[in-house]
Amino acid sequence: MSTPRRPSRPQRGRPAPRKQGPRRPPPHEDPARRAALEVLRAVRERDAYANLVLPEMLRQRRLTGRDAALATELAYGASRAQGLLDEVIAACLDRPLSQVDGVVLDCLRLGAYQLLRTRIPEHAAVDAMVNMARLEGGSHVAGFVNAVLRKVSEKDEAAWLDELAPDPDTDPIGNLALRTAHPRWIARSFAEALGDKGTELKAALEADDRRPEVHLVARPGEISADELAAITGGEVAPYSPYGVHLPAGSGDPGDLEPVRDKLAAVQDEGSQLCAVALTRVPLEGTDERWLDLCAGPGGKAALLGALAAISDARVDAVEPAPHRAKLVENATEGLPVSVHVADGREPGLEPGFDRVLVDAPCSGLGSLRRRPESRWRRRPSDVADLTKLQSQLLASALELVRPGGVVAYVVCSPHLAETESVVGDAARRTKAEILDAREFFPDVPLLDDGPYVQLWPHRHGTDAMFCAMLRRR
Numbered sequence: 001m002s003t004p005r006r007p008s009r010p011q012r013g014r015p016a017p018r019k020q021g022p023r024r025p026p027p028h029e030d031p032a033r034r035a036a037l038e039v040l041r042a043v044r045e046r047d048a049y050a051n052l053v054l055p056e057m058l059r060q061r062r063l064t065g066r067d068a069a070l071a072t073e074l075a076y077g078a079s080r081a082q083g084l085l086d087e088v089i090a091a092c093l094d095r096p097l098s099q100v101d102g103v104v105l106d107c108l109r110l111g112a113y114q115l116l117r118t119r120i121p122e123h124a125a126v127d128a129m130v131n132m133a134r135l136e137g138g139s140h141v142a143g144f145v146n147a148v149l150r151k152v153s154e155k156d157e158a159a160w161l162d163e164l165a166p167d168p169d170t171d172p173i174g175n176l177a178l179r180t181a182h183p184r185w186i187a188r189s190f191a192e193a194l195g196d197k198g199t200e201l202k203a204a205l206e207a208d209d210r211r212p213e214v215h216l217v218a219r220p221g222e223i224s225a226d227e228l229a230a231i232t233g234g235e236v237a238p239y240s241p242y243g244v245h246l247p248a249g250s251g252d253p254g255d256l257e258p259v260r261d262k263l264a265a266v267q268d269e270g271s272q273l274c275a276v277a278l279t280r281v282p283l284e285g286t287d288e289r290w291l292d293l294c295a296g297p298g299g300k301a302a303l304l305g306a307l308a309a310i311s312d313a314r315v316d317a318v319e320p321a322p323h324r325a326k327l328v329e330n331a332t333e334g335l336p337v338s339v340h341v342a343d344g345r346e347p348g349l350e351p352g353f354d355r356v357l358v359d360a361p362c363s364g365l366g367s368l369r370r371r372p373e374s375r376w377r378r379r380p381s382d383v384a385d386l387t388k389l390q391s392q393l394l395a396s397a398l399e400l401v402r403p404g405g406v407v408a409y410v411v412c413s414p415h416l417a418e419t420e421s422v423v424g425d426a427a428r429r430t431k432a433e434i435l436d437a438r439e440f441f442p443d444v445p446l447l448d449d450g451p452y453v454q455l456w457p458h459r460h461g462t463d464a465m466f467c468a469m470l471r472r473r
C-alpha cells in the first residue's frame with residue numbers, strides 16, 4: 001500500500017471538536033490497528049524488529065488482504081516516521097514528550113501517522129486510536145489521546161513541517177532531515193557521502209523514506225532471470241544479470257515456488273552486484289579458492305557458491321554466530337560451500353585464497369528502507385564501534401588472500417567512516433592496490449569518480465551499498 005500524502009485540509013470552517021469527549025468504543029476492535037500498535041510496543045519495549053514481528057503477527061492472527069495491508073502500512077510507516085511524528089506530537093502537548101507513558105505514545109504515533117501520512121478520514125483515525133487508548137488505560141487516557149490527536153489534525157503534514165522544520169537557508173540538512181523523517185546525523189552522513197547538501201540529498205532521503213521493491217536473485221546455473229521473471233510476474237532487473245524486481249503488493253516472496261525450491265532467493269540488486277563484481281576481477285594464476293569472511297545469513301555466499309560451481313571453484317564461508325552459520329548452511333545446500341563457525345579476524349583457515357569477500361557488519365544506514373525503526377535506534381557511536389571491527393576484518397582478509405588475489409570490501413552503508421576511511425587506512429598499512437571498482441559494475445550508470453562504487457536508492461533503486469576492490473601486492 002502506498003502512502004499518498006493527505007491533501008491540505010482547510011484550516012477554517014471545520015467543525016469544532018466535540019465537547020462531550022471521546023465516543024463510546026465500537027463493539028469490535030480493529031484488528032489491523034491492534035496489530036500495528038503491538039508492533040510499535042514490541043519495538044519500543046523489547047528492541048524488536050518491526051519487519052520480523054509483523055509478518056509473524058499477521059500469520060498468527062490470520063490477518064490477510066486489506067487488514068494485513070493496513071497493519072503493514074501503519075506499523076512500518078509509523079516506525080519509519082517516528083521522529084517526525086514525535087516533533088508534531090510534542091508541539092501539541094503541554095508537557096515534555098518524555099513524560100508520556102509508552103503505550104499512550106504508541107497510540108499517539110499511530111494516530112498522528114494516519115492523520116499526516118495517509119488518506120484515512122480524520123474521524124476514523126482519531127476514533128480508532130481513542131478507542132484503543134481507552135482499552136489500554138481507561139477514559140482519562142482516551143480523553144488525552146483524543147485532545148492531542150485533534151490538535152495534530154488541525155494541520156496537514158506540509159503545514160506542520162513549515163512550522164517545525166529548521167530554516168532551509170541556514171540549516172538545509174536539518175530541514176531535509178525533518179521533512180524526510182531522518183535523524184539529522186544520518187542526513188548529514190548521506191550529505192557527506194554525496195558531497196551535496198541540496199538537490200541530490202533531498203532525492204536520496206526521499207527515496208530512503210519509501211518502501212523498497214522486493215528483488216529476487218535467480219540462482220546461476222539453475223534458472224535465468226528471464227525465466228524467473230516470467231514465473232513470478234516480475235521484471236528483469238536493470239543491472240544484475242541474475243536479478244528480478246517483483247511488482248508491489250506481490251505478497252510473501254517466500255511463498256513463490258522458485259524461492260521455495262531454492263532456485264531463487266530474496267536479495268537486493270545492490271548486494272547481487274557486489275558479490276558478482278568480486279567474481280569479475282581478472283586474476284593471473286589460480287582461481288579456485290574463494291572466501292566469504294562474514295557470511296551470515298548467506299545471501300552472498302549462496303550467489304558466490306552458485307558462481308563457484310560454474311567456475312570449478314570452492315567457497316569457504318565464515319560466520320561466528322552459530323545460528324547465522326546454520327542459515328548459511330541452509331542457503332548454500334548443494335553448492336560447493338564449506339561453512340565455518342569462526343571469527344573472521346582469526347578464522348584458522350589456510351591462507352592463499354584467490355578471492356575474498358568482506359561483507360562487514362555495519363550500521364546498515366544503506367538499508368534503512370527495509371528496517372522501519374532502525375534509523376531511530378541507531379546512534380552515531382554505533383559507527384565508531386563498528387569501524388574498528390571492519391578494519392580488523394579487512395586486515396584479516398588481506399592476510400588470507402594470496403599475492404595477486406583480490407578482496408572486495410562491502411558495507412551496506414554510505415557513511416564515510418565505514419567506507420573510504422576503512423579502505424584507505426587498510427591500503428596504506430598493507431600497501432594493497434585499490435582497483436577501480438567501477439570496472440566490475442559494467443552498465444551501472446551514475447557512479448561517481450571512483451575508485452569506489454557507492455550505490456544509492458535514488459540513483460539505482462538498490463540499497464546504498466559500498467564496494468571497494470583491493471588487490472594484494
Ligand SMILES: C[S@@+](CC[C@H](N)C(=O)[O-])C[C@H]1O[C@@H](n2cnc3c(N)ncnc32)[C@H](O)[C@@H]1O
Pocket residue numbers: 271293294295296297298299300301318319320321324342343344345359360361362393
Ligand atoms: C552484513 S552481514 C553479512 C551478510 C551476508 N554476507 C549476506 O549476504 O547474507 C555481516 C555478518 O558478519 C557477521 N560478523 C560479526 N562479527 C564478525 C566477525 N568478527 N567475523 C566474521 N563475521 C562477523 C555478522 O554476524 C553478520 O552475519
